[in-house]
Amino acid sequence: MARRPTIADVAKLAGVSRATVSFVLNNRPGVAADTQERVRSAAEELGWTPSSSARALSTGRVRAVGLVLAREPELIGTDPFFPAFMAGIETVISESGDGLMLQMSRPENEVETYRRLAADHRVDGVFLTDLRAGDPRPALVAELGLPAVAVGVPDSGAGLPSVSLDDRPAVRAAVHHLAGLGHRDIAYVAGPEEFVHARRRRQAWSDALTEAGLPEGTLLPGGFTAEGGARATRLLLQRPTPPTAIVYGNDLSATAGMAVAQDAGLRLPEDLSVVGFDDVPLASYTSPPLTTCRANPVSWGRASAQALVELIETGTTADVELEPAALVVRGSTGPAPVR
């Protein structure tokens, strides 16, 4: 089996120097048109493509970006955000032939993972997702000199550019939607409070209650999981006066919550209204269909990738604020029951 051709083979075949081949390849000006033609057809004939390692070595750019998923393994599969987000990233970086390096790590090894990614110089930059309060990563990437963009949270510190999408309008809209339906006792089943986005959604619920002139609602943790959503719902329904509506941190916990309520003999939405967050593909196909909040993770990924690429190439990039999440009303919300 013939080894892959190198730039020298192409140069020889085209009767030029390696430098000229390189110039043509990177379409630098100053190469005669007919020479370009000869080089191109020689490359074509040999089926030559530059070796990415060699190129990386001399340019100092590896043409890859990194995404670290530092969630508990069980959680990763349940979140529709990441696949869609990654698909968005791909549409951008594959245009320029760049690659996406994925690293999964246990949350406790997260910092170590970034360090290694930077030390080995396997990526030109990284995305920082799932930012937490007091997250060490912004300082870390600054220390490492690793280009990075914060996904989802403005002002993450360390002067990190961010690409964010505001969850809150959708959550507030949900609360106002429920208030308009006559609900006065609206509970919230929250995601893990260490995530900035989980906390922000919860805060939006709380703020909206105040805006709507409603009393404070019950807050329970749901962990963004099915199990957590189910447990929280059970607790809520056991209360002397259960809420008439529950807003969940995501669709997974909402769906599990719906099942618990239905098992308890409640009819949805007549006896209880439910709102989720994410608009997973299943959401339109539950019974009743789930009222939820929809963001656009694909465009989020796209915008994040554009920002990161620009940051890598030019050294700076502007913060981006995407269109906020919006409420999608379906059948799981209805008029509050009369007591």
Add this chain to the structure above:
Amino acid sequence: MARRPTIADVAKLAGVSRATVSFVLNNRPGVAADTQERVRSAAEELGWTPSSSARALSTGRVRAVGLVLAREPELIGTDPFFPAFMAGIETVISESGDGLMLQMSRPENEVETYRRLAADHRVDGVFLTDLRAGDPRPALVAELGLPAVAVGVPDSGAGLPSVSLDDRPAVRAAVHHLAGLGHRDIAYVAGPEEFVHARRRRQAWSDALTEAGLPEGTLLPGGFTAEGGARATRLLLQRPTPPTAIVYGNDLSATAGMAVAQDAGLRLPEDLSVVGFDDVPLASYTSPPLTTCRANPVSWGRASAQALVELIETGTTADVELEPAALVVRGSTGPAPVR
């Protein structure tokens, strides 16, 4: 800002040649113990880590494996298989410091994507998932000389090593379970027939009916989607004599199907039994909890990665057959209704 140290800096500080540093780094024999010590502490002091590009260039190994996801973007987020599978891969490759290059592509660009991955030499090997009947990829990777393992299907052709997991026992068990409950009309809502695994599951259903001495059942496409599952279910329920049990190609379509049945006023499992496939996290938290089939995608990823790494390093690897999928009985299946 100081540029990253190179092997030459370490050599200078330790008072040895670059070659010696390299030997120590790769713990090759023949370096005096005290020299090793000096080199190591010099490296430590400078915080030096070898540049992966430079190393890749001289060794010809880039220390990364590739995974191409060639599904429709909408489908990717709905499948719990991939995140878990990737997590399994990670546990293996991160041990040796290797990376996972992820490429997403539209199904129609799939071949092109593999070609580029190989041409740029960005990965040392790839996983072939979602194999289809007459899939061009086994021949392609053979032509490209790209190490690859087939995931999920033995005998994919071109002498490709495979890591497979038999879906069929679980599906057969499901049918026998239903038959034991008195069901005689068991329908199947299938995934896209072009996928070998989808077709194989469907075949298992069909075979099991025969084994159980039951008449042929109705087969409808469900596309592995919520929408497809819902539509197929509606069609089944409209029939003059609807089936008393439905087996679905995956949990997503099963869950959507359950919702349709419940909307139609059926009680589950009294009026209709439902079986899914995958055992997604939500499956235990639907109402009723979903009887389904469980594989182990994490160990699948692990085994696939081990096989691929061995293939890359030694040139060959044995086929692996994992523990087959198993039936998980929950509340969505029950005795057949008396007509």
Add this chain to the structure above:
DNA sequence: ACCGGCGTTTAAACCGGTTTGAATGAACGC
């Protein structure tokens, strides 16, 4: 005939590792 300038091309250095073949020096046997 000579010079300056321009467009085109190239030799050679460089990126940061690995690897080979030879040099070094100490220990050993005769």
Add this chain to the structure above:
DNA sequence: GCGTTCATTCAAACCGGTTTAAACGCCGGT
């Protein structure tokens, strides 16, 4: 005292690109 052997170390070539600075050929102008 001298040739061997062995363990250790190193200089230099190599991987396959990019980039800089210089060389080249050719033109028109004087």
